[in-house]
Amino acid sequence: MSISLVFTPALRVGGEVISGEVELHFPQVHEDEIEEVHVKLRGQVYAKVARQYGNQYFDRRERIQIVKENISLWTKGSAYPPADSQILRLPFQFQLPYDVQPSCEFTGLYKYARVGYSVEAVGVRQGVLHLNRRIERPFSVVAPDSAGSPTRNALLVGWLGDWNTIERSDKIRRGLWGGYADVRMELKLPSVNTFPIFTQIPFELTVTSVTKEMKYDEEDETSTERLFPSPPIHPKEVEFVLRRHVHLNAQGWKATDTDTVAAVGGMGKDTENQKLVNVQVTNKQWLPSENEKHTGSWKQMTTMKSFIMFKSTPSFETPIFSMHHILRIKVDFPGIGNNLEAEIPISIKSGMNTPDPDAFAPPYPGPPPQLDLPPAYWSGAQWGDQDEKNKSLFDKDGS
Numbered sequence: 001m002s003i004s005l006v007f008t009p010a011l012r013v014g015g016e017v018i019s020g021e022v023e024l025h026f027p028q029v030h031e032d033e034i035e036e037v038h039v040k041l042r043g044q045v046y047a048k049v050a051r052q053y054g055n056q057y058f059d060r061r062e063r064i065q066i067v068k069e070n071i072s073l074w075t076k077g078s079a080y081p082p083a084d085s086q087i088l089r090l091p092f093q094f095q096l097p098y099d100v101q102p103s104c105e106f107t108g109l110y111k112y113a114r115v116g117y118s119v120e121a122v123g124v125r126q127g128v129l130h131l132n133r134r135i136e137r138p139f140s141v142v143a144p145d146s147a148g149s150p151t152r153n154a155l156l157v158g159w160l161g162d163w164n165t166i167e168r169s170d171k172i173r174r175g176l177w178g179g180y181a182d183v184r185m186e187l188k189l190p191s192v193n194t195f196p197i198f199t200q201i202p203f204e205l206t207v208t209s210v211t212k213e214m215k216y217d218e219e220d221e222t223s224t225e226r227l228f229p230s231p232p233i234h235p236k237e238v239e240f241v242l243r244r245h246v247h248l249n250a251q252g253w254k255a256t257d258t259d260t261v262a263a264v265g266g267m268g269k270d271t272e273n274q275k276l277v278n279v280q281v282t283n284k285q286w287l288p289s290e291n292e293k294h295t296g297s298w299k300q301m302t303t304m305k306s307f308i309m310f311k312s313t314p315s316f317e318t319p320i321f322s323m324h325h326i327l328r329i330k331v332d333f334p335g336i337g338n339n340l341e342a343e344i345p346i347s348i349k350s351g352m353n354t355p356d357p358d359a360f361a362p363p364y365p366g367p368p369p370q371l372d373l374p375p376a377y378w379s380g381a382q383w384g385d386q387d388e389k390n391k392s393l394f395d396k397d398g399s
Contacts, residue, residue, distance in 0.1 A: 002028035005121040009139035014100035015354035024088040034123040037074040043067040043117040047320040049253040050110040060251040103140040104313040142350035152196040152351030162191040172338040179212030196351025200307040207231040229333040231302040239330040240267035277306040311372040
């Protein structure tokens with residue numbers, strides 16, 4: 001290997017100064033006939049929308065360049081390794097623009113989109129038969145969020161602010177006949193404009209049920225049996241997920257899609273965090289009827305408390321690729337269609353400030369976090385096609 005790239009693909013914030021170095025290994029540099037070495041920083045939004053007409057397949061593609069910088073580090077004969085080494089180290093430094101979009105990758109039927117960033121070292125070789133030596137390091141980026149930083153700090157020390165309550169209620173019955181029971185769901189979330197990533201966001205879910213009217217001696221408070229409709233008593237019985245709605249527009253061809261990003265809050269399929277959910281089951285309570293003696297209803301209630309932590313791409317919007325988020329919560333009861341559900345549109349932002357290059361503290365506490373991005377993001381196939389890869393660094397078009 002004649003060249004190598006030393007660069008840590010950690011999460012970066014817009015406006016941040018990033019640095020690394022390219023190592024030239026001698027005498028392999030001469031054996032590879034490398035004439036010059038460049039390093040480039042790339043970031044762009046890419047969208048592709050396809051259509052099928054009969055047996056033919058067409059697509060339209062569009063890009064928005066976020067950052068496109070080149071630095072020439074070395075030319076043949078300009079520098080050599082120190083006498084006691086065969087490696088010449090060439091440091092480099094870039095500054096990300098402040099107006100970046102967060103890293104993202106989306107694949108759907110007849111559509112693909114991505115916001116990606118990479119640093120690439122290129123060893124230029126002369127002659128059309130010689131391919132340039134390239135080493136690419138994708139890395140992830142989020143936009144700075146000075147407006148959301150106070151919210152992040154308030155959540156980190158324990159939320160003491162106001163709460164939003166989302167309520168849903170319905171009347172349900174076990175089958176086609178019989179009296180109706182009442183069910184109610186209340187979800188409390190911090191009252192904030194945006195939710196920051198990598199931050200514990202507390203929530204409280206209370207599910208209450210009141211049975212149909214019955215005689216008292218049909219059931220009593222000493223029984224351990226949970227009557228219909230029974231509130232959930234385990235986190236796995238509640239579906240709580242983060243969903244994303246994406247919109248693509250590639251040269252006038254538009255496409256939308258909605259999918260589930262992750263289970264959250266230790267609920268449902270979020271088995272990793274189920275042990276962190278505090279479950280409180282209240283003893284059932286008899287509610288006498290106002291109209292008829294010896295009849296009434298049983299009230300049952302469960303409260304679950306935990307936190308949500310978003311690790312996925314924050315919400316963003318560009319002319320060709322946009323992403324918005326929805327929290328979806330669903331509680332199922334026995335019987336067809338007997339469920340309570342709510343979809344809550346939310347905005348997710350980084351909650352991070354651009355780090356001060358002279359400060360020692362990172363823009364986040366603890367070990368460096370990383371966005372939950374699919375493996376394809378890190379594969380090096382940056383934009384869904386290889387057109388850019390087939391060009392040398394300083395072609396006439398400047399790519």
